[in-house]
Each structure stands twice: as structure tokens, then as C-alpha cells.
Amino acid sequence: MKILTGNDLATGDVIWWSGAAWSRHVEDAADVADQGEAIARAEEGARRVTGAYVIDATQTPDGPRPAHIKDRIRALGPTVRPDLTLKPADPAAGSWVI
Amino acid sequence: MYKYDEYDQSIVDARVEEFRDQVQRRLAGQLTEDQFKPLRLMNGLYLQLHAYMLRVAVPYGTLNGRQMRLLAHIARTYDRGYGHFTTRQNIQYNWIKLADAPDILAELAKAEMHAIQTSGNCIRNISSDQFAGAAADEVTDPRPWAELLRQWSTFHPEFTYLPRKFKIAVIAADEDRAAMRLHDIGLQITRRDGILGARVFVGGGMGRTPMIAPEIRDFVPADQLLSYLEAALRVYNRYGRRDNIYKARIKILVHEIGADRYRDEVELEFAQVLTLGIDPPAAELARISAMFAPPAFDAVPSVPHELAAHDPDFAIWRTQNVSAHKQPGYAIVTVSLKPIGGIPGDASADQINVMADLAERYSHDELRVTHAQNIVLPHVREADLYAVWQALADAGLAEANLDLISDIIACPGLDYCSLANARSIPLAQKIATRFAPRQQDLGELKLKISGCINACGHHHAGHIGILGVDRKGTENYQLLLGGSGAEDVSLGKITGPGFDEDGIVDAIERVADRYVAERSEGERFLDTYRRIGMQPFKEAIYG
């Protein structure tokens, strides 16, 4: 599947396109098929996102998993600071990245 | 230390308002990201993996307690309670909101700080010797020169859209503690016939094409230095490559046309620029120098090391992290930001405050940031060392590992950086943990890790260097041996095929074992490597 990500223009937060809006959680990411570039352009124009780009991901029971480690680190947070990730209480979150 | 006058303050204040205006225009849609990016970068604001990152300048690595405390305040108020000290003697924050950036800059300006030109294709923060003003081997304090350059380079109208970034280092001792010859321009202040001036090296750097800067001029007198640099930069601005970002640094220009031709071009330009009167009068350097006059040292007796060493942990730290000061009875303390298993260069707001307190109480209100990502208290009375050590130990800042294998330079890597190909920090943590028990025996061993070919972790200059690469979507690490960023500058060589994260730690162990087996009395790892060459280490690693 193809999913769309970027950063919130004002806050810098990593965000994922859910099909109708942006979410901070990769679990919410929707398959954008071949619409990613068009959505990215429109959303950048509306200044809701900056640096938007389309990535490959696989659908899993827990939601989309980005194909590249860089985007998995973006989805979770720094592997060396579990306390600052989106899942500070989940000790298994780090292995999802690697 | 340098103190702003009304002019410096007005310029920094104006910059805050200019950036506030630029941010507002971006948020209002009057600037595209493509147009805004170079503007925000010239104020140190990146978009990184998780958020915006703000890099705050610490000019030539010098700051006082008030400024240090402000850095803690910013970490706590606008970030997530910590900051990361960098190899350019700056500090960066990883979780900044765009809308907050102007307010942060306004707070910085009140303490004579800024983020001007901490990124972008312009002249970056001027770096220097972290022992400046305290080292016995310096010709003069290099920091007044660095301040002169800071002012000259700030909003230099001609050099704001250079082909690529431009880094200048200034030292004034034969011992090079600033990796001077690995900069776009390295200046070594020397004295000739009673006149101070600079030896000029141009075209060094790391990155994907590491180069050691050749000497371009053996002496430029102080009163012509800015004219000479103006000429050196103009030649680069005109002829540096703009067709390929990877070939745009001045090192490529100097390499492609040759040092001799580059020198000739600069001399032609220099002759022209000298007629323009762009160098300030000698009174300006004198004005700045007066603010760097040595603090009022007390006449105190030297404390014999043996007497102080009544605590074995203190004794180890005293031996490892304390350096000789030019003033009898005083010492230079390096505070390690490399706790075993920790994140190199990171400090919490609480730790930053502890260091600020110690500077005010024990170090004439001065701190330095080192290019090896540590903090220096430059002027501590020997009699106070034990108290300083105890306070550092309470704050988790007393690791006794300066220049040992666990004193690792590491870039933020793939945990934070959008350019990285591999993580650097977890590797640094594993290496430090594995080798800490034998690091005293291994002696001086500078290990440097970069998470991509841009070499922010100085891997080319490590006695042992590690370069993280992306091999088909997985992290892979190459090993380099034999680099140095010091006065015996050299570039490391790759041992051979790369390793995974555990494999490279094992490979380093085999390198360390071979060094211990081969070393002569008193020989550092680097000395042994230079004596016996790569082959024995290759055999040890790959069998």
C-alpha cells in the first residue's frame, strides 16, 4: 500500500493522511493509491502540512507498517528515548521499528 | 568574555523581528516552503525526522552561567527538557514548534545569544579552541579573532548565498584542539617579527570527500585579515561549483584547480580588496581583546595531585578529565557528556543548570563547548576540584573518560536526523558499555561515529571511525582506522566490508586486542596503527 506522510507546518509533528484529515498515528494512515501527490499538493497549498511525501507500507493487523526504517522511526519516535515516543509504556514498540 | 554593545544588541534584536516576520509570512502562505527553507535555515531552523530542530549558536564555544541557564530554560519551556551539544560547539533542540521559534530567539537575544547562520549556505559559527585563554601553549587568546570574524561574517551581504556552507576555525596554539585543518578555512594565529597574524589553510573538510586543508598563505597580518578572507570567499563564491551539491564545498574547488591556482586567484583579489579599507582599525581588535582579558586569578598554591587523591574515583577523574592551566594553582575541567550507555552530547535541563552553577561558583563564570561534545569549566582552582567533582557526580556528569574509547563523538543519526542512513547513538551506547571496563588500559582512543556520509560525527578523523550506511534497507556500518583531527591530522582508511550493529562492536574488540598485543611502551592506538599499518588489523578483523 501507499501512504502519505509529512510534518505539520506549525508544530512540526509527524503526521499521516487518514483519508480525510491528518493524524499523528501511523495506525490511522489510509491507502492513497495513486492520489498521494495530488493530496500532498492540495494539503501543502492549504498549509496544513509541509514536506509531504508518499511511502510504501504494508498492511498488518496492527495497521500500516512503513517499509523503510526511517519512516518507522518517524512513526514511533527516537529509539534511544522510549520515554519520548508515542508509545512510552509499550516495551515492544522498539522492536516494531527494527 | 565578549559583551554586546548597543550595536551588537540592535542587530540581534532586529534579526529576531525579521525572523518573526518571515515565520508569519510562511504561516500566512506568503512564502512557499521552497522560499522559506533557506530563510529558516539561516536562522538554524531545520525540519528533522520528528519536528523542527533549532540550532543555537555558541560563538567559538564560549558562554557564561547566565547563558547556560537560559539554554536550560529553553529546553524546559519550548522543548522536552534536554539539549544536544554538537561538534560545531553549538546546541540544538529537537522538538521545536515553528510558531515558538521567534519567541525563543527573543529570549536568547536578551542574553546576547542567537541562532544566526547556524545553517544555510553561508559562513557558519566560528569555532575555536575550547581551552582558549587557559592553555599554556597559546600564542594569544584566539577568541577575540573569532569574535572579529563573527561580526564580519554576520549578514555579510555578498556571502549569504554561497555554493555551500562555510566553516571557519581559529586556533592560536600548535596543539590543535579544534580540528582546524578539517575546516573550509582554518586559521592559526602566530607571531612573526613581533606582529600577530594568521596562517591560512583553505579547503579542508569531511563529508563524502574528506580533505585536509593545504596552507594557502603562511602569514596575513592582523590588520589585513578580513580583506584576505573577503578575497578568499569571493573567489569561492564566483568559482565554486553550483551544478552539483556534492561538489560545491570549497575543498572541491581548491582540489580541482589546485592550491597554487586558488592561491593566485586569491592574491589577485586580495590586492584589489586591500584598497577598499574593509578592515577595522587595530583599535577594534584591541577593544574586543580587552573583554577577553584573563580573569582575576588568585595567587594560590598548586595542590599536589597525590594529596588531592584521597578518593579513588576522584583520583581517576582528576587524572583523566583535568588539564593543565597556564595559571599556577588552577586547572581546566572537562565535563564529560558521555556517560557509559548514554547519549553522546545530550544534557538535561537540570544538568545544564548544574554546570551553569558550577561555572559561576568555581570557574569565573565561564563555560566552553568542545567539538567533541563535552563541556569545559576553564578556570577552576585546584583546591576546588574535589567539590566540583562531587557536584558533577551528583548530577551524573563525572564520567572519567576524556579522550578514551567511550568519549565518543556521535551524530544524532537516524534516531533524529532526516539525512541519516543508520543510527549512531545505539552503536555509541553498545561500544561504550562493552569497552568501559578496559578503557583506561586502552588509553587515548578517539572513536567517532557518523550515521551517513555527510560525516557530522567526524568519522574520517577518528582514531577509529564508523560510518553508517543503508544497505538494501538495513543499517550497515563501515569501520575506518587511523584518522586524526588534531595537529597530527590524518584521514582514516576503511578496513574492508561493513558489519551489522553487533558485528562492528566485535570488530572493534579485535582491533583493540591487536593493538594491545602490538603496542610498544607508551604508544597510543593511533601511534601503533601508524607504525604497523592497516594489515595486522585487517587480519585481526577478517581472519
Add this chain to the structure above:
Amino acid sequence: MADLAGDTDNLLRFRDDEVHDEPAMTLDSFVADPGNASAVRLEAGDDARALLPFIDRLMLVEVSFPSFRDGRGYSSARILREAGYTGELRAAGDVLVDQVSPMRRCGFDSFAPEQPIDQSVLRRSLDRYDDVYQKAADGRVPVWQRRHG
């Protein structure tokens, strides 16, 4: 040659004289046959020094900025001003509002940006800094001179 004169719809001038509307020649054609021409266009990579023998007769030099990131034209401008050129010096092409101020410092006194420049933003930008650190081509007094007279 009209297309070489750049887009002058957005022309912004900091001079009192009349606009010199002679079409600008390329550097190559000018050097090959200067004739009576007094307007030349420099591409970003052209050597401004080639014009130094002619600076007394030139009335317009247009310096091209193919991208706002290409800073070579700033040096071209300074070279011309440092050699005594007093005619119109025009920055043409991808020139952004935040760049006008440093360009003024390098000696440009005329701008032909591809995109119109917001006048209120420009006014704020030009009035922003009361002080400058360097002596450049615009005659502004650097801070060190204020400090030491």
C-alpha cells in the same frame, strides 16, 4: 534582443535618473563588438571583470539571477562598484523580497524580479537594520567605524 532586457513590469528602482531602455547585450556579443552599446546583461557565471574597461560608458548592467539560491551575482555587483561603476546595476530574475536588502548593500540599485515584490514587506525589510557590521558597496557606515570614529 528585447527578451534579454528581462521582465521590467515589476521594475523597482532606487535611482532618480530616467530608465535606460536600451536593450541589454550579452557579455559575449558586447565584448566582441561593443559599438556604441551602453547596456549589458551578465549571466550568473559571466566574469564581471570583462566589463571593467568599459565602465565609464556603461549606463545599465543587468545581472541575472536564474535561481534565488545562486549568489554569484552579488560578487559581480561588488566588483563593478568597487571598480567605480556608477550606472544602473539591475538584479533580474529570481529575486526575492528578503534579498533586496543584501543586494542593495552589494551595489544593486534596480530590481527586475520575476514575481512582484510586496511593497510593505520590502519597506519593513529595508528599514530593519539600523547597523551593519561590514563596509560594503552601499556607503553605509560599519559598526566598527561608529565605534572608533
